Amino acid sequence: MSARAEGRQAGAPAERHEASAQVVVVAPGEHRVEEHTPRAPGPGEALVAVHAVGICGSDRELYQGSRPEGYVRYPLTPGHEWSGTVRAVGAGVPAALTGRKVVGEGFRNCQVCDRCHAGQTTLCTAGYEETGFTRPGAMAATLTLPARLLHVLPDAADLTAAALLEPAACVAAAVVKGGARPGERVAVVGAGTLGMFAVQFLRAVSPAELLVVGTGREREPLARRFGATGFRTKDEELPGDFDVVVETAGSASAARTAAALLRRGGRLVLTGIPAPGADGLDPTDLVVRQLEVRTVFGAPPDAWAHTVRMFGAGLLDPLPLVTHELPLTGFPRAIELVGAGDPHVGKVLLRP
Numbered sequence: 001m002s003a004r005a006e007g008r009q010a011g012a013p014a015e016r017h018e019a020s021a022q023v024v025v026v027a028p029g030e031h032r033v034e035e036h037t038p039r040a041p042g043p044g045e046a047l048v049a050v051h052a053v054g055i056c057g058s059d060r061e062l063y064q065g066s067r068p069e070g071y072v073r074y075p076l077t078p079g080h081e082w083s084g085t086v087r088a089v090g091a092g093v094p095a096a097l098t099g100r101k102v103v104g105e106g107f108r109n110c111q112v113c114d115r116c117h118a119g120q121t122t123l124c125t126a127g128y129e130e131t132g133f134t135r136p137g138a139m140a141a142t143l144t145l146p147a148r149l150l151h152v153l154p155d156a157a158d159l160t161a162a163a164l165l166e167p168a169a170c171v172a173a174a175v176v177k178g179g180a181r182p183g184e185r186v187a188v189v190g191a192g193t194l195g196m197f198a199v200q201f202l203r204a205v206s207p208a209e210l211l212v213v214g215t216g217r218e219r220e221p222l223a224r225r226f227g228a229t230g231f232r233t234k235d236e237e238l239p240g241d242f243d244v245v246v247e248t249a250g251s252a253s254a255a256r257t258a259a260a261l262l263r264r265g266g267r268l269v270l271t272g273i274p275a276p277g278a279d280g281l282d283p284t285d286l287v288v289r290q291l292e293v294r295t296v297f298g299a300p301p302d303a304w305a306h307t308v309r310m311f312g313a314g315l316l317d318p319l320p321l322v323t324h325e326l327p328l329t330g331f332p333r334a335i336e337l338v339g340a341g342d343p344h345v346g347k348v349l350l351r352p
Contacts (some may be wrong), residue, residue, distance in 0.1 A: 028065025203227030
């Protein structure tokens with residue numbers, strides 16, 4: 001029996017007994033599962049019944065206390081990757097939103113500064129606020145948030161698969177910044193969840209070649225299923241002369257590998273966040289080879305819209321990336337799985 005199937009079976013009774021539960025991280029390394037009281041939506045807000053919430057490396061940082069200062073606020077209910085169904089709306093929100101399947105942006109932008117007006121909401125000058133890090137997140141039976149952050153899904157959408165659309169949107173932002181065009185040679189460094197999403201987005205632009213570089217070969221079959229034309233490990237001899245490379249592994253060595261894959265004048269997009277103080281890219285190499293380097297932290301609205309369109313059209317398939325589904329009481333186990341370094345562990349979901 002697969003770990004995912006075991007998680008589903010274990011979670012079945014939990015869906016009854018934990019219907020009003022939430023996870024609260026009181027302080028680094030300290031958490032509890034307690035009763036959850038839904039907050040009625042105020043003006044401009046919506047109340048969402050959470051279907052599933054994903055665990056990622058940043059949730060592990062939050063729990064361990066290694067997230068940078070200013071990017072977390074304790075005590076906190078985590079959960080920034082989620083899907084659900086709107087149960088109620090506040091004043092000023094269309095009543096027709098009630099009952100719709102949705103996902104939602106995490107960044108609580110001000111909508112007033114010049115960056116927000118330019119659509120660059122992840123660069124909002126009012127400061128950092130994000131669901132699941134500084135505001136209550138989705139590891140609870142319900143989540144109340146501004147309705148303007150919601151993206152409506154097709155009625156037939158699989159909400160378990162949709163819980164992965166937040167990381168997919170971050171990757172969509174990277175692919176858009178890379179500007180890959182049909183017929184170009186493109187590569188992805190990193191074969192985790194983000195890397196597999198990058199493959200799916202890049203496949204849609206009809207590249208001449210789509211290479212994936214991973215730490216091992218466990219993800220090669222899935223990468224090829226999603227559209228990769230080649231797969232190498234980081235220890236093998238790697239080709240060069242790629243037009244666009246998207247890095248998703250989150251290490252300084254992965255960033256250097258990604259840069260080395262590029263032709264002169266190539267375009268590199270970094271999405272991972274290495275440990276502070278890590279050795280970075282060689283500025284001399286960047287200048288001499290005239291590389292264009294861009295970075296992504298979160299996803300602006302256009303990346304979200306692109307992701308939801310791709311998902312609704314059947315061009316994005318998140319479900320094969322889910323390997324474990326656990327009840328809320330499985331939070332510590334989920335954190336352990338995410339940090340274990342097991343290549344067979346993909347996306348871990350909690351089911352409130």
